[in-house]
Amino acid sequence: MEMLAMGQYGWYVWSSFGLTFIVVIICVVQARRRHSSVFRAVAQRVELMERTE
Amino acid sequence: MWIFFHKLASPPHFYALAARLVPWLAAAAALLIGYGTWAGLFVAPPDYQQGDAFRIIYVHVPAAYLSMMAYMVMAVAAGIGLIWRMKLAHAVAAGAAPVGAWFTFLALATGSIWGRPMWGTWWEWGDPRLTSELILLFLYFGYMALRASIDDPGRADRASAVLAMVGAVNVPIIHFSVEWWSSLHQGPTLVRRDGPAIEAAMLYPLLAMIIGFTLLFAALLLSRVRAEVLFRERRARWVARLVRNEGGSA
Numbered sequence: 201m202e203m204l205a206m207g208q209y210g211w212y213v214w215s216s217f218g219l220t221f222i223v224v225i226i227c228v229v230q231a232r233r234r235h236s237s238v239f240r241a242v243a244q245r246v247e248l249m250e251r252t253e
Numbered sequence: 254m255w256i257f258f259h260k261l262a263s264p265p266h267f268y269a270l271a272a273r274l275v276p277w278l279a280a281a282a283a284l285l286i287g288y289g290t291w292a293g294l295f296v297a298p299p300d301y302q303q304g305d306a307f308r309i310i311y312v313h314v315p316a317a318y319l320s321m322m323a324y325m326v327m328a329v330a331a332g333i334g335l336i337w338r339m340k341l342a343h344a345v346a347a348g349a350a351p352v353g354a355w356f357t358f359l360a361l362a363t364g365s366i367w368g369r370p371m372w373g374t375w376w377e378w379g380d381p382r383l384t385s386e387l388i389l390l391f392l393y394f395g396y397m398a399l400r401a402s403i404d405d406p407g408r409a410d411r412a413s414a415v416l417a418m419v420g421a422v423n424v425p426i427i428h429f430s431v432e433w434w435s436s437l438h439q440g441p442t443l444v445r446r447d448g449p450a451i452e453a454a455m456l457y458p459l460l461a462m463i464i465g466f467t468l469l470f471a472a473l474l475l476s477r478v479r480a481e482v483l484f485r486e487r488r489a490r491w492v493a494r495l496v497r498n499e500g501g502s503a
Contacts, residue, residue, distance in 0.1 A: 203295060206305035212370055213308050216363045217290065220312040223359045224469065227352055231476040238480045242487045243496045 262341050264482045265491040271475040278472035285465030292458035300455075309367040311459060314443075315466035317360035320389060321424050323353030323470060327396070328421035331414035340485060341478075343410040346417060347400060348477030352470060354393035361386055372437055381430035382438035385423060392420040406485065 206213040261267055293311035300307035327349040334342035364383070365375045377383055396413050403409035431440050443449045449456055486492050 206308065207299065209304060209306040209370055212306055212366050213294070216309045216312050216366045217294070219362055219366075220316065220359060223355050227355050227469075227473050230351065231473050231480070235476060235480040235483070238484045238487075239496070242483060242492055245487060246493045246496045249493075 262339055264341060264486050264489070265495075267341060268479055268482050268495075271479050275472050275475050275479075278468050278475070282465045282468035282472060285461045285468065289458045289462035289465055293462065297455045297458055298452070303371060306367060306370050307455075309363055311462050313360060313363040313367060314459060315462045316356045316363060317386070318463060319466055319470050320353060320357035320360045320386065321427060322467070323349050323356060323474075324389060324392070324417075324421065324424055326474070327353060328417045328424075331410075331417040334410060335414040335418070340410075341482065343414065344478050344481035344485060345474070346414065347410075348474050348481050350393055350396050350400075352473045352477065354390060354397065356466075356470070357386065357390040357393060361390065368437075377437055380437050381434040382427065382436045385427040385430050388423055389427060392416075392423060396420070 204210065204214075261270070289311060293308055297308070299305050327346045330342045330345035330349065333339055334346060361383075364386075368377075369375050396416055399416055400409045400413045403412060430436060431438050442451050443456075443459075451459070483492060
């Protein structure tokens, strides 16, 4: 427990690391979502074109 | 060598190569960041002046370094795209911006959290390091807003590239601000003529975090550039083939 308390700076240290963790997760999710949404849009376009051909 | 670069600039080749690289980069990043976090929080000894608050550097320094690194990647890629009219380079610039903006936000936020107990203030407007880093965040926002506001991709590429290149002047200002002006922010610790001024037990986790975050940035950048390439090439035959082959797996 004493290790987790980080002296008197527990709130500052843990909020910094927590925020970093959240930002990393957001970056990863955003990058993956962007790719899958573009892929879906492109797939729809290709399908539509094949149907009209 | 030239053949390698020539092949790399071809969108289908880049798209496939990036897909193979991303998992490796992400795995190496996770290992290094995992080690750096554990060693930075629990193994490195507390600083004799700052106590345990110094541990914030393990996230603040990589974030701050990458905020500038990402901008340089963006500006150089934008410049290459503008001069050699290479579409892939514009895609790299566009992919680097949001990641760079997140790292800049993180550098500012963690710096502010550290500043509260150490300097007695969350923010100091007169400080050159803090202010120039905030300007960096606004440059990223400006770049992304400019891209989003122009419908024609070619024009968006060119206009945003000029902004990225002009804004690059801010990066050396951030880096040298602590030497040029009097700043609350401390001077350089790692990159010094007489070697790093930091104890080895504190240094190794920091290096692991810096390298780990750089690899993470590379993985995020490649993922974003893949999406960007796919969008730009949506009318190309290779994309139609890819979509047919992969189905919904990507």
